[in-house]
Amino acid sequence: MSANSPLVVSDLAKAYDGRPAVDGISFELRRGECFGLLGPNGAGKTTTLRCCLGIAAPDRGEVNLVGIRLPDGGREARARVGVVPQFDNLDPDFTVAENLLVYGRYFGMSSSAIKARIPDLLEFAGLGGKEKAALRSLSGGMKRRLTLARALVNDPDLLLLDEPTTGLDPQARHLIWERLKRLIADGKTILLTTHFMDEAERLCGRLAIMDAGKIISQGSPRELIAQHIEPHVVEIFGDAEDTQPIEWARGEAEKLARRCEMAGETLFCYVDEPTELLERLAVRPGLRVLHRPANLEDVFLKLTGRDLRD
């Protein structure tokens, strides 16, 4: 265990009513990196974060947050951490600026010190001039950005973000991503949970994929793709009315692709070298084919399966 790591989790386990939510996971953050915790709903991401904050006590294992052992040192450790929770918990009774003021006080900051920070925080969040705005006048994206600003009020070393862009439109998501990149560039360490693979691929230097309470793979996005999946994906779109073309394509693809997978009407073919398959498919015009490089979502679906999790 490196003494300098902002967060070290070793062999963490926690069960609810006898069912393991987190089942013996270990990972360690490096200072200044963005580390992603990926997993389908119910994989144990939020339970992991609660243990990482000292809000829930693990059944087994150890968490060391900013050099302090949890859960006993929770209060002291959280003083150097910022949190963006999964569900909005901004204070609806307050204006934008009051939300930051009151939150800063929870960290023991003086009102004048917080007030001096508010303009910069709001500027960063794209909420400049909104000091006196009532909370209910803000859009979902603005609330999310305000939550991010609130998490920065104590100038934390480490940020824990629990699905920070869930429910946002693409514009709002891109704005959040841009701000998070800026924070990483400024040297903040970030732990991010998400189930958006493009988010993880854009932001995270390293990530861990969780399923059913366990970490099933860990590495950089490139490493994970190289390790688990063929570099090219050919998607062939079928037609429920006429399954004959897709059946034909499947027959061809199974001869040429390393792996084929049918999901609904669509056939996913994973190949090392796509030219031969594409040429073969081209003899049958009218077949809708998409060729793309493999991405993290392919890794995710391969490792966690295509079954629904809810």
Place this chain on the structure above:
Amino acid sequence: MSAINSYVPQLSLRWVHVWRRNFLVWKKLAIPSVLGNLADPMIYMFGLGYGLGSLMPQVNGGSYISFLAGGTLCASTMNAATFESLYSGFSRMHVQRTWEAIMNAPVALDDVVAGELVWSATKALLSGTAILIVIIALGLAHTPYLVAVLPVIFLAGLTFSALALIMTALAPSYDFFMYYFTLFITPMTLLSGVFFPLSQLPAPLQVAAQFLPLSHAVSLIRPLLAGEIPPNAGLHVAVLIGIALIAFAVALRLARRRLLK
């Protein structure tokens, strides 16, 4: 055993931040809030005091309305603390997730619950003070012991807030609180000497009343308003403190079970 599972409250002065948060919200609506808290007890005091009082001879050697004044003050202290800890507390704990937000900062659940406890008692004190001013203005009390009424109101506020926080920690929804009023608060109001002297009750009920915190608050406040030192004052204070401490410990235990799992 880690702090989270400990039975001993892990208290710190950080509850003050939680109290300040609630105070800042209250300040925005202070005047309507105090007037709202005044309306109900005033209606009882004038309605019953003058209406019913005109039919009655003296009660405890004074007018019925001055008898009722002390009871009303206690009952509204209880109601103010209870409402704040139940409805507003539940809203902050469950609906708005305010407690959750606070616990992500360096403030523990114990600090949050302690802040809520003291805040509800403060709100009871604020509304009790307003009622006391009306009582004094009406000439229903004018004695050197009036200053002692305020700390008793605050103490009773702590007791009723702690009891209500147990319900809040258990509640699945707002509807749950109806049971608390119907089964506990309302019977207690009728059995604690608020509207009539306890001596009017059958003996077994008089004994039962000794176990109700409201009757101890009434036994302290009514004599103070009349300019007397309450008999057995130490006992009544001790009972209120004892209930407050036990109820707070239970509420904390339940809140931890609910929120720190």
